[in-house]
Amino acid sequence: MWTVITGIVLWAPVLVAGSAVDFIFRAAAEHSLSVIMIRIDYCPYNWAKDIFENQTIPVVVLSDSETFINIRMFSRPLHVACLPGHELQKDLALLENFTSSLMDFPSQKKIVYISNNFSDPTRMDYIFETCYHRRIWNIVGLLASDEHRYFYRYHLYPSFRTEYRSLESSTIFDKDFPNMHGHPLTVMPDQWLPRSVLYVDRRTGKQILAGSVGRFFHVLSWKLNATLQLSKKVTTGRFLNATALKELSESFSVDVPASLTIMERVEQLASTSYPMEVTHVCLMVPVARRIPIKDIYFILSSASNMFLAIVIVSSYGLALNLLRNMTHRDVRLVDFVLNDKALRGILGQSFNLPLSRSFSTRLIFLMLGIVGLNVSSIFGAGLDTLMAHPPRQFQARSFAGLRRTKIPLVTTEEDFPTWMKLRVPMLVVNVSEYNHLRNGRNTSNAYFASRLYWNLFSEQQKRFTRELFIYSTDDCLWSLALLSFQWPQNSLFTEPVSQLILEVNANGLYDFWVGMHYYDMTAAGLSGLEDPSLQLKEREHPTSLRIVDFQWMWQAYGTFMVIAILVFLLEVSWHRITSLFVSLVY
Template sequence: MAWLIILLLCIANSSARFLDVTSRSKPEVEERLFTLLLRLQVEEFYDTLLVYGEDCVFHSLSRRLNASTVLASSGSTKFDWDFSSLTLILSCSPEEEKEANYRTLIKLQRNRRLVYLRGNNQPDAVCERYSHREQYNIALLRDDFDKSGSIYACRHFEDPNFEEVSLSDNTPIYIEQLRNMHGRPIKTVPDLLSPRSMLYPDPKSGDKKMTGYVANVINTFAEKVNATLQLQILNKKSIVREILKMTEEEQLDIGATLKSSLGSTFLETASYPYILTSYCLMVQVPEKLPYSLVYAVIVDRRVLGIIFIVFCIFSMLLIYSQKMSWKDLSLANILLNDKSLRGLLGQSFPFPLNANKHLRLIVSLVCFASIMLTTMYEAYLNSYFTNPPSKPGIHSFGDIGKNEKKIAIPLIEVNALIQHNNSYFQEIQNDNIVVIDSMPECNELRDAFNLSFNYVVTGDRWSAYAEQQTLFKEPVYYYARDLCFSRLIFLSVPLRPHLPYRHLFEDHMMRQQEFGLVSYWRSHSFFDMVRLGLTPLKDLSHPKAYTPSLLLEDVSWILKIYLAAIMISVVCFILEIGVNKWKCWRELRNHNQ
């Protein structure tokens, strides 16, 4: 019994000493940890603490810090918390963070995390676990933190994947690791829609690479963050739709295409707007009027009515001024006045020798009117023969049915316009629209300037068409700015949901815009297409053969009118002779009776 009592006293004494050491060491751990949290607040300010886990040293420290605290004892936030970017996450152990709220995961993906290591948890395994979650701002604390005076900071793209940082040094604990990805692949798929993204073989390695004003921003970003591009080539008809689907399903990191604001309102899979543009009709330039119709164009109905009124007035004045009387005034003499008609046409007519001053004045007015009339129509005729006017064009969506050309539009864009209930699109009759399932097929027709259809096009794509048409003898299409489905469309680059380097990519994208590189790439789009053999450097306007002189068919219409007038004159002459002879024969017969 004595030995047993002595043994119990020794155990009690040892336990008391251990408790005394623990009670003395706990304040030291809290003080060192409190100093660390203050240092982290100085390096990057935080106003909210999110603590995962139950009953650890972080709970008592949260009361001493001037920051709001959210305790997630179960390891997950049950409510949809609207956390800000100024939130520091504290985990009592790696296993305590069991966040299941999707929105919270996305908002807290880039936030700094301080994890307390217990037991046999190794830093490399813990860093690997967070790397799979794509959470990179991780720092780890061991139980002997107060003695070692150092913590472990995860460095996910290095080997080993963590670094021991001494708190006595000025070495930053959290760094932007994604600025140097050490060759990590970025998965992307080009849409092969020139000039957005185009493929070409590398002359040195022979590998496929992409270029274009969308592909270039991805290429330069990969170079900036020291990453490699992992290209996938799709040979499908609906390649844009497939890229958007793969991006939403997290099979791609960045899609080398553009996502319109008309297509979706899901902003988590779209970057900051890359290009602001319009979405209008690409309408065929109206054909020139044939020379045979020029004579009809220069005779305006209102002007012709005024000339007819002036002709009647001159006829009445000529009839009155000859004898200073209205005695010979009749409808036939007014409408068939030979002197007034020939005078207005600039031809000579008999003039009496003993004409009075009133007749001379009227004739002078007729002469002046004939000079003005013939000069005006001769100027019209010469100018229209030199450059004939165009046929009536399309000025509203309701006029599309009057035009022979239908509008070719891809199915994906039709669905987007219907989904957004576009009022302009509803004005077009279904019979005037040709829906093409494959977007590349529709773009091939448009790129070849197929004259069978009109097309829809964005303003950024039209700039390349405008540059190409400078090589044509005559422009084929024009950008109808008064026929736009939308005058302001945001075109964004599709991104994978909760992409960890989204902020770096968007910052890089806006810097390219600021430096003018995007404008430069867009202005050289056509020449890049020619260099890659995607667009021929030739005239696609199908110009007509030049004729140095008028042909007989060009004046056929006016010759037919002239022939009809001659026939009418001959008939009138025959009728006049016949009527006079019939009158003479009738008078002779009455005289004989």
């Protein structure tokens, strides 16, 4: 009798080992996994035969000492590790070696098998407690002593606990959205407007998290059956960058950082979610200002206009003086250079006609009057048009345009080292000041803006009397930017968040939340209803003319007066010199 019992005990592992292998393949098949990766060193010796007899799913057999395998080469793997189950410290060391290579892949499924037939469930409790503290999720366990009956796993919510289930259980691993049983989901928003808007409700005094990212986490907490809770460290109006939020997540201060980050490096893929938003980040440049009123007179008195006026005056002066010379009347050289009647006629002023007027003279004066009328009309129409619609200065649309106009590009202290290579004038501020300047519509600077932010601002501009900014795609910082959530290593929420991102984009919820940005900003008091373009218009172009508007006219008048006085003094001096010379000679 004792011989039969001893034989059963010795051969039991061999007889039932197939049940564990079948369980492993069933887990891989139920979750549509593509490959099984087994660390075989401490597995039962007959596993190799049973594993390779099953050809439904590819299998990669590894040794515990192998570290050169690149996990990224495999899509949707199931990781299996066997522990000897004799010494607890050795099991924990092997577990750490097994999970250290999977730190960046928390969503991948894992199975731990304890090969010692005499191990009890207490050993599995120690293993799972270590997994809990090391933030290792999606793991189930098998004991050699009862592998044909149960498998083990642990739950985080509402508190840490382990459980065992029958091998015939319909669910092996937790579903994509674990049930948190009302446990608080601690969120830290970065408050980067307009995606993450945090404000205090005036009626209830409670903090409200809005914006597209804020609304996303409201839905996430509902899907997880959790209670959304803002971190105690959050301060309304204080902006945080992605690095600070990630540090808070790694220290367990917050569960999820509510912050979208641009994916710039391949290294970020391991700790990032599915892209929440695909956008481009380009220049938001202030609309070129209208030229000052004083420059309007300068434009009308341009060199080409003055040259044309001189040519017309000289032509008519030449014609009048040639006609005068043909009638044997006195003609002076100065009349050829500047004829007073031709000048007055061009300017539309009256003058006395000569007593003896021939038909040719009358015809010339008639043509002179018509030309003077046209010149006066053209000048008046041009002046009225430019006064009503002054032309604008050069419109910057690229980095080269910013360098030409010397418009500073506002950047944050964190981004300044990256953007130095642009070689444009820059204004370096902190994140809070950056948002204050951009949301305050400060037209003295240029900014980087995503397409989402520009859509919000363009909706606001429709209420203004005129545009304040343009969105130029001539020069973009990122022509295709992927915005996603960045997680600390082994975050429990990587898979649920990525799954929810796919759902909200497929159902159009995210587009609806984006359309609510203006409402959220207004409710938070961050988007005023006033029209800043009115103040800017009054400052740039007041309703009445000022003395400074006639700057160029005063300068021209003063210059010509000085020239006239100098010419007059020169004539007086020349007259006296010639008179003295004549008196000395005669």
